[in-house]
Amino acid sequence: MTCYRKAHSAACGRCGRDLPVATRRTDGTPLCSSCLRHEADQMITCVLCDRVCPVGRRTTDGPLCGACYQPTLLTCSFCGKGPRRCYRAATGMPRCDTCSRTRRTCVGCGKNKYALARTEKGHLCGDCWRKDPASYNSCRLCGTVEYLHSYGRCHSCVRDQHVRDALSRDGAIPSDLQPVHDILVADGAKAGLKRLTRPSFQTILAALVDGTCPLTHEGLDGLLPNKSVAFFRAALVASDVLPSRDEQFAALEQWITSATKAVTDDSERKLVRRFATWHHLRRLRREAERHPLSPTQAATARAGIRAAIALLAWLREQGTELARCTQTHLDAWIDNGNTTRYNARGFIEWCRKNRHIGRGLAIPAFEKLSHVRPTDEDERWAITRRLMHDEDIAIEDRFAGLLVLLYAQHITAVSRLPITAVISEGLQTSLLLGTTPLLLPNPLDRLARKLLARRRGHTTIGTSSDSPWLFPGAFAGQPLSSYHLGTRLKRLGIYSRRGRTSALMGLSTQLPAAVLTELLGISPDTATAWTQSGGNWARYAAELHDRPHPSA
Ligand SMILES: [Zn+2]
Ligand SMILES: [Zn+2]
Ligand SMILES: [Zn+2]
Ligand SMILES: [Zn+2]
Ligand SMILES: [Zn+2]
Known part of the structure; x- marks a missing residue:
C-alpha cells in the first residue's frame, strides 16, 4: 500500500x-x-x-441496475454484420454503431435521415417510425397501445411518475398538493412531460413541496414572475384551486411596491406611493370592477409613476426639490430629455391639486405626431377580399380581421368575444356585438360556423370543458391577448385604430351590388344580400353611436 x-x-x-x-x-x-x-x-x-x-x-x-445495463452483442438487423455491439436490442431491431451513424433514404418521407427502424418496406426515420402502427406496443403498466416513451411505459405513465416524483415529500404527496397533482396529470401526456422538464416549472414545484411557496396567489407572487408561473396560476384558477383575480391589476400593485422602493428619500417615496394609490390605483380599481384592466391601462399608469420617480431624482440632481420646483425647472425637464418626460404631467397636476407645489405649474400635453400609416380604402377592400377567400390564412385570423375591417371593431373587443356571441339559428348565423345580433352575410357566416366547430376540439391545461372565449389564449380560461391578436393581424396588413376608419360594412350598403361583386370577389346573389343587410347594420351603427365611449 x-x-x-x-x-x-x-x-x-x-x-x-x-x-x-x-x-x-x-x-x-x-x-x-x-x-x-x-x-x-x-x-x-x-x-x-x-x-x-x-x-x-x-x-x-431513468436509472438502470447493473443486470439490466449490459451492452448486447448481436447481429445488426440493419446491415447483417455481427455479432457486434448493438443498441436498441429490446426493440427486436438491434442496430450497430456504424448503422446508427449512417444516413439512409426513409421510405416514409423520402428524406435522407438516420434510420430508426427497418420494416419489410425499407428503412424508416424516427418521425415516420413513431407514426407507423408497427412501432406501437402496449404499456406494461396500464396497457395503453401507442409508441411507448421508454422501458415499456407509455407517455402518460411516465408523466404520472414524474409528477409523483416532483411532488413527493418523504415518499408521499402531501394532501394539500393533491389538487396540483390532479391538474398536472389531467393535461396531455406529451405536453406535460415537456413542461415538467422546464427549469422554471421545476422551481415552482420544488418551492411548493419544500413549503417555501404556499399554494396561494401571494405565494406564487413571491416566485420569479415568468411564463411558467402565469401558466400554472391560470391552471389553478381554471380548476377552482385558487380564486380568480385581475392579473393586470395584481401585477401593477406589485410593480408599484418594488418601483417605489428605489426612491431613497423617505418623504418622496411616501409622496410617490400616495400618488400611485390615490391617483392611479383608486381610479383603476373602480374601472376594474366593470371590466378587467387592459395592458394599455396598466402601462399608462406605470409610465406615469416611472416619470414621477425620474422627475424627483432629476430635481435632486439640479440641487433642488419638489417643494422648491419652478416652471423653469419643469421646462428644462421637458427640453432636456426624450418624450417619456411628458408622462410626468399627471404627477405635476396631482401635486398642484394637493398643494405639494406652487399654483400655475404645469407640464404641457404631448402633441403626438401621427406616424401610423393610414390604410387607404382600396387596400382595406383588397385585404377583406383576401381574408374571405384565402384558405391558407388561419381561420381565427381571417374572422378576427374581417370583424376589424368590416365592422370597425377594436382588437381588444374582438379578442374578448365570448363563444356565445356567435348565434346559429337554422341556416342563419348572427354575431352579438353590443346588444343587437348582427346577421352575418355569406361568407362570414361560414367562417363563424367553422371557427365554432374548430373551437370545440380545443382544450388547454386544467380545463376539462371548453374555454368560454371565441379566441382562446394559451392560458386556461383566458382569451387571446389583444396584443397577440394585434400582432397577428398586423402581419396581414390590418391596423385597428379607434374612430379613424369607417366600417367597410357601412360603405358596402351604399355601393351597387355589381361594384361589391368586383371588390370582394363574391357572387352577384351574395352581393345583393350584402347591400340589403344594411338595415341590420344601420341599427348597430346607431346603437354604437349612442353608447358611452369605452376607455382603454
Ligand atoms: Zn466497505
Ligand atoms: Zn434492472
Ligand atoms: Zn449495422
Ligand atoms: Zn421519414
Ligand atoms: Zn401506461
Whole structure:
C-alpha cells in the first residue's frame, strides 16, 4: 500500500475493512468505494426491472441496475454484420454503431435521415417510425397501445411518475398538493412531460413541496414572475384551486411596491406611493370592477409613476426639490430629455391639486405626431377580399380581421368575444356585438360556423370543458391577448385604430351590388344580400353611436 493510500485510509463504516475513504456519511462515518454503492441514498429503483439495487448506469430515461445495463452483442438487423455491439436490442431491431451513424433514404418521407427502424418496406426515420402502427406496443403498466416513451411505459405513465416524483415529500404527496397533482396529470401526456422538464416549472414545484411557496396567489407572487408561473396560476384558477383575480391589476400593485422602493428619500417615496394609490390605483380599481384592466391601462399608469420617480431624482440632481420646483425647472425637464418626460404631467397636476407645489405649474400635453400609416380604402377592400377567400390564412385570423375591417371593431373587443356571441339559428348565423345580433352575410357566416366547430376540439391545461372565449389564449380560461391578436393581424396588413376608419360594412350598403361583386370577389346573389343587410347594420351603427365611449 502506498503512503498516500495509507494516509487516506480508515475503517469502512459498513464492511469494517481498512480501505481508502471514498466518501463519508453526513455523520462523518467513512465508507470504502465498494460499500458506497450500497448506501441507501445511492440505491435506485431500476426503470426496467423495478428492483431496488445499486445503480448500473443512469440514463436520460431513468436509472438502470447493473443486470439490466449490459451492452448486447448481436447481429445488426440493419446491415447483417455481427455479432457486434448493438443498441436498441429490446426493440427486436438491434442496430450497430456504424448503422446508427449512417444516413439512409426513409421510405416514409423520402428524406435522407438516420434510420430508426427497418420494416419489410425499407428503412424508416424516427418521425415516420413513431407514426407507423408497427412501432406501437402496449404499456406494461396500464396497457395503453401507442409508441411507448421508454422501458415499456407509455407517455402518460411516465408523466404520472414524474409528477409523483416532483411532488413527493418523504415518499408521499402531501394532501394539500393533491389538487396540483390532479391538474398536472389531467393535461396531455406529451405536453406535460415537456413542461415538467422546464427549469422554471421545476422551481415552482420544488418551492411548493419544500413549503417555501404556499399554494396561494401571494405565494406564487413571491416566485420569479415568468411564463411558467402565469401558466400554472391560470391552471389553478381554471380548476377552482385558487380564486380568480385581475392579473393586470395584481401585477401593477406589485410593480408599484418594488418601483417605489428605489426612491431613497423617505418623504418622496411616501409622496410617490400616495400618488400611485390615490391617483392611479383608486381610479383603476373602480374601472376594474366593470371590466378587467387592459395592458394599455396598466402601462399608462406605470409610465406615469416611472416619470414621477425620474422627475424627483432629476430635481435632486439640479440641487433642488419638489417643494422648491419652478416652471423653469419643469421646462428644462421637458427640453432636456426624450418624450417619456411628458408622462410626468399627471404627477405635476396631482401635486398642484394637493398643494405639494406652487399654483400655475404645469407640464404641457404631448402633441403626438401621427406616424401610423393610414390604410387607404382600396387596400382595406383588397385585404377583406383576401381574408374571405384565402384558405391558407388561419381561420381565427381571417374572422378576427374581417370583424376589424368590416365592422370597425377594436382588437381588444374582438379578442374578448365570448363563444356565445356567435348565434346559429337554422341556416342563419348572427354575431352579438353590443346588444343587437348582427346577421352575418355569406361568407362570414361560414367562417363563424367553422371557427365554432374548430373551437370545440380545443382544450388547454386544467380545463376539462371548453374555454368560454371565441379566441382562446394559451392560458386556461383566458382569451387571446389583444396584443397577440394585434400582432397577428398586423402581419396581414390590418391596423385597428379607434374612430379613424369607417366600417367597410357601412360603405358596402351604399355601393351597387355589381361594384361589391368586383371588390370582394363574391357572387352577384351574395352581393345583393350584402347591400340589403344594411338595415341590420344601420341599427348597430346607431346603437354604437349612442353608447358611452369605452376607455382603454
Ligand atoms: Zn466497505
Ligand atoms: Zn434492472
Ligand atoms: Zn449495422
Ligand atoms: Zn421519414
Ligand atoms: Zn401506461
